[in-house]
Amino acid sequence: MRTALAPNPAISPATDPAMTTTEPAAASQMPGRATAPAYVSIEGVGKSYGSRHGAVHALAGIDLEVREGEFLSILGPSGCGKSTLLKCIGGLERVTKGSLAVRGQPLSGPPAKAGMVFQRDVLLDWRTILDNVLITAEFLGQSREALKPRALQLLQRFGLSGFENRHPWELSGGMRQRASICRALLCDPELLLMDEPFGALDAMTRDDLNLELARIWQDTRKTVVFVTHGIAEAIFLSDRVVMMDRNPGRIVEVMEIDLPRPRTLAMRETPEFGRYVAHIRHLFAGLGILKEG
């Protein structure tokens, strides 16, 4: 019973040991629900960092296709190479093995029309919130003035009206992260890379931002690669969840999330949602990452 599809309700994943031995190759060969073309193609990618203590194999043998317009989450324990994989996709790190293409073009440097949200908001203290959002336009060589209305609209959408002229240090952590999402969205990227954007936030703010992100995705159908530690968050947001293990960082399973859209917070109480959570828990428990009581 090797599957990359939604867990079969007939077989409880928690009692099916075969589930935990799903191999990445098998997972990625399974036909997906969506048939959209690949936006990002990752083939046999490995990434090693040289260090004083010898080479660190942050990634090894990564095969993955990110389909156009899909919301893909990467879930895995700390140090399994999630950030590294995201940076490789963003052209911010060179891969040491394999190949990586965006829209069929082999990657050399950051792809066009990509936006990134970092784990820490990296807002610039010397700029106001509005100017922080507009910096994307400046970097891309687009007109600040032309994009100002869009920036204000984004800030409003994320509940930051009235804070345009404040400086980052005058805002709460949640507000800062929202501003950094506005910054990434300003020039309408096709590919949005998000590295645990809500990792440092409290549960309520996190729910709130998850909903907003789901809505934005629903409206714009960007290709999103979303790194997270949160199982529920990954299921709630995603079309597919990629599960990784460490040493070396590798994909252990890719799972389709077959929940209807638009998603609502109430869905998290449904048995289907619960089955996905149980399946992922079981998988990570089998890998010795989650200890089950």
Next chain:
Amino acid sequence: MRSTLHEIASVLGVIAAAMVLWEIGVWILKPPPIILPAPSVIFAEFLQAPSYFLRQTAYTIYTTLAGFGLAAVLGLVLAIGIVHSRLLEKTVYTLLVALNSVPKVALAPLFVIWMGTGIEPKIAIALMLALFSVVIDAVLGLRSVDPDMLNLARISRASQFAILRKIRLPNALPSIFAGLKVAISFALVGAIVGEFVAGSEGLGFAILTAQGQFDTPRVFVCLLLLGLLGTVLFYLVEGAERISLPWHVSQRGHASGH
């Protein structure tokens, strides 16, 4: 604004108190005037020829500011070059560090040989003394950028120039100002050394002439003026820092409320 006035008032208060103690001390202990004159004598000396002293002060200010300004511009340009080029780092930076371990004051006579006895060698010495701290701190500041800030720029395919202008430079400003504050004091030292070595004007020259005549009160007038000058110049740089960095953690307490 009120806190700045407050600060100035308290500095003046401390200085005034020190003067009073000094006056009383001289009055009680009666050291020979050639060793330590009383403040009242020093002030009287100043009032005898205020225009002479002010002219010397103006000359020293000019030399110091010229050396400091050149050091600031040249230092910043060098630092930017060093941060962007391995070659410049290997050559210029290494050379600067090596040069810095030579007591630079010892090079002053050489500058006189090269440039004569006009104002140029004095500016050059001030520049040389001030340059190092500008470069070191600017390089440090330009380098210590959060890697994710650079990633942020790179994901939007920013040019190196945009990264320099919009990220590296503003990020380095606090560090650059730390260097400038050290540099202004060094520039003043350089100006005085230049006037000592070969001069016909300036506070350094005035001290040297007064020394020749064993005119201790005149030496003290020059010293007090120098102290005043150094303090004012330092606070001017700090004022510029406050104006340029209202966003910095160290300045937020001073920022006017919203």
